Amino acid sequence: MRELLASGLVLLAAGSAVSAAAPDFTVMSAGQLLIGAGVGLSYSVAIAAVAEWTSPDERSRVLALVLLGPPAAWIVGMPLSGLVGDVSWRLVWVVVPLTSAVAALVVLVRRHSTPPAAARADLLAVLRYPGVVRWSIGELLAFSAWAGSLVFIGALFIESYGLSVAATGLLLGAGAVVYVPGNLLFRRWIDEHDRVLLVGLAFGAAATVVVLGAYRGRPRSVSLRTRCSRFWLEGGRWQEARTGSTSLPSCVFA
Amino acid sequence: MTGVRTAALQLGYFVGAAIGGIALAAGGYTSLGLAFAVLFVAGALPHLLPRGSRSPKPSLP
Numbered sequence: 001m002r003e004l005l006a007s008g009l010v011l012l013a014a015g016s017a018v019s020a021a022a023p024d025f026t027v028m029s030a031g032q033l034l035i036g037a038g039v040g041l042s043y044s045v046a047i048a049a050v051a052e053w054t055s056p057d058e059r060s061r062v063l064a065l066v067l068l069g070p071p072a073a074w075i076v077g078m079p080l081s082g083l084v085g086d087v088s089w090r091l092v093w094v095v096v097p098l099t100s101a102v103a104a105l106v107v108l109v110r111r112h113s114t115p116p117a118a119a120r121a122d123l124l125a126v127l128r129y130p131g132v133v134r135w136s137i138g139e140l141l142a143f144s145a146w147a148g149s150l151v152f153i154g155a156l157f158i159e160s161y162g163l164s165v166a167a168t169g170l171l172l173g174a175g176a177v178v179y180v181p182g183n184l185l186f187r188r189w190i191d192e193h194d195r196v197l198l199v200g201l202a203f204g205a206a207a208t209v210v211v212l213g214a215y216r217g218r219p220r221s222v223s224l225r226t227r228c229s230r231f232w233l234e235g236g237r238w239q240e241a242r243t244g245s246t247s248l249p250s251c252v253f254a
Numbered sequence: 255m256t257g258v259r260t261a262a263l264q265l266g267y268f269v270g271a272a273i274g275g276i277a278l279a280a281g282g283y284t285s286l287g288l289a290f291a292v293l294f295v296a297g298a299l300p301h302l303l304p305r306g307s308r309s310p311k312p313s314l315p
Contacts, residue, residue: 036264131257132258134300140269142297148261148270156283195301202298206291213287220278232315 001049002113008042015103020093074176082169151208160216
């Protein structure tokens with residue numbers, strides 16, 4: 001587990017270094033591939049490590065803290081990227097992802113290694129369980145919408161409102177802050193209304209991205225409010241998808 | 255399930271960026287917003303469809 005997590009972080013650090021030094025778009029793309037592999041590996045192993053490295057009593061508390069990592073990273077990373085990006089886009093790769101990956105590696109090295117798991121997970125076997133494919137397709141589509149809007153929202157702010165890179169980073173960080181209360185607020189309603197919340201929040205997020213795309217050129221506060229609304233809804237949506245009892249295939253709880 | 259969800263997340267970055275790029279090139283930010291709205295709604299549809307009769311609580315291996 002520790003070695004896998006370290007591999008993910010090394011890939012992330014290497015990809016960031018390659019991106020920072022990229023002389024052309026091809027090398028930049030190769031760097032992004034490394035980063036993608038590193039993020040995917042470290043994210044999935046980190047979640048699995050919670051189960052292995054914690055006792056049952058502390059597991060849910062530690063998992064909640066771990067799951068707050070991505071929004072916390074947006075809140076810190078996006079404004080920092082914006083501020084550094086005004087100096088040089090190459091420096092962004094060094095200051096944010098490379099430094100963070102190296103810091104995480106330093107923490108990880110201090111931890112003892114654990115033996116490999118006795119049983120191997122079979123992804124195809126998991127997909128054969130009733131409801132898993134349907135649930136996975138829903139997650140893929142929703143993640144695509146979320147990730148896609150995250151990819152393009154910075155360009156929208158810069159091109160539509162003429163914002164600087166620093167201002168855009170600060171704006172994105174401010175929007176990400178709202179993710180946390182959305183996440184915490186909807187948690188209390190999940191047990192009773194999880195499917196209604198999942199569908200309602202998705203429709204709410206759909207409405208906000210339409211407004212973000214269609215009403216450009218209006219006062220920035222409109223877009224900021226819309227963006228905050230979207231993050232708030234998404235915070236609730238991801239919290240619901242993670243823990244909602246009826247939206248997840250029943251095998252998750254077995 | 256963690257693996258399945260992480261795969262959906264990582265594939266989502268690719269699919270979202272690809273669809274967004276196509277929509278942006280085709281019709282600007284208005285199309286981009288509409289494309290992502292369609293994806294959000296489509297992502298909710300599996301949860302609106304009626305459940306099959308095969309919905310016991312199986313145990314994963």
